[in-house]
Amino acid sequence: MRAVKLIFILLCFVVAIYAQNQQKLVGVFRDQAPSAFNVNGWSAGEANGGKGFDNTDFQIEGYENNEKGLCGAQCNRNNLGTCGKLGLFPDETPQYAYKGQSPGKNIRSPDSFYNWFHNTVQNRQENVEITLKYNNQNDVYFYGNDSFFPLDGRGWKDRATNKHNYAYCMEARTRFGYRGGEVFTFYGDDDVWVYINGYLVIDLGSLHTKLEGSVKLDDLTFLKTGNNYRLDFFYCERHTTESNFFLTTSLEVYCTYEDHCGICEGNGQSCCDTAACDDKDECTVDYCKVQTKGCDHAPRNCTAIDKCHIASCDSKVKGGCVQREITCTSSDPCVEKYCDPDRGCVERAKNCDDGKSCTTDKCEAGVGCTHTLISCDNADQCKVGVANNNTAGCCTFSNRVCNDNSKCTSDRCDSSVKGGCVYDDLCVEFVHEQCV
Helix, strand or coil: CHHHHHHHHHHHHHHHHHHHCEEEEEEEEEEECECCCCHHHCCCCHHHCCCCCCECCCCCCCCCCCCCCECECCCCCCCCCCCCEECCCCCCCECCCCCCCCCCCCCCCHHHHHCCCCCCCCEEEEEEEEEEEEECCCCEEEEEECCCCCCCCCCCCCCCHHHCCCCEEEEEEEEEECCCCCEEEEEECCCEEEEECCEEEEECCCCCCCEEEEEEHHHCCCCCCCCEEEEEEEEEECCCCCCCEEEEECCCEECCCECCCCCECCCCCCCCCHHHHCCCCCCEEEEECCCCCCEEEEECCCCCCCCCEEEEECCCCCCCEEEEECCCCCCCCCEEEEEECCCEEEEEECCCCCCCCCEEEEEECCCEEEEEECCCCCCCCCEEEEECCCCCCCEEEEECCCCCCCCCEEEEECCCCCCCEEEEECCCCCCCHHHC
């Protein structure tokens, strides 16, 4: 009995040491049908039986090398509100940042990018295990391969130069406990996006030769020592003639669960045809169940693009979500409301300026804006001013005409007299001939 116990203890010890000496990532690989694999006998569409499933993002030409921001900006302490984020369940994938082709021509459209990390007729899925071995000198786990072709002979079984498969994408998920001081580094080609706790922390997206992307977890202000977080890793090989994959990390990774596809921290989508779950209702999100086979349908959550819109779901609209613009109104004629995208409806005093320099503009309670011509009163009572909006200075002056149409008065203008006009009576001292 003692011998059996001793053997059991030694076996457990060996298993524990073995587990510490390596870590495994199970990657969900999606083999893509490239658009231009016409080398060594393959033509576009031939790899998948000529069904026209070619993905134009693979083996492309005329692209901009190392185009950043394809899935949003890399996150730092200053842009956490606007940087790249992982999609919400069930679409926990990188979110393409453009409505059409990317400026550097690395990605043709949102639809072509969708095929990278979703099960569609344009790809075939394969699960591949990657083992990171422990390096005790540097206290890190490492996997390196300068000839990384895990889908050779698998998927569409296509080939290009040197008979290798250069058209595939991979996603892997895992968890880790943050102790402080950890680092995660990738070196290779092509696209790589790494998310921690849903934030984009490494962006090597686009076609390029070997590049390094690294993140020191102590620089991530949203992490707290002692807490556990999820890491999501996305990688694509998209062009001949090299495929390099080097991964180094001091993270101790683990799984809290496996989905029914056998994927660590999986969402059940890798071995399920999501299209088969479509209930034809645009106001539901259709997805594969996580722990068991089958489909679920959750209400679509529509979020307003800003505080000047109200979001709702219309089952007759593709995608479901519609945005309705808010109308801001005020019952006070001297107060106007407008919509600020960050604050919503905001009040401000009504601007009554009519843009005319010869009017006095004001807002009267209960009435609204009034525009009164300015006064053209003059100290010289023998000058008459008329306000207008056409003359420089706003007033036109002319000599005052004094005439009371009486033959018994002498009419004149005195500039010092209010009103200007003076009418002298001719009949005060004697009878003037005009008064008879």
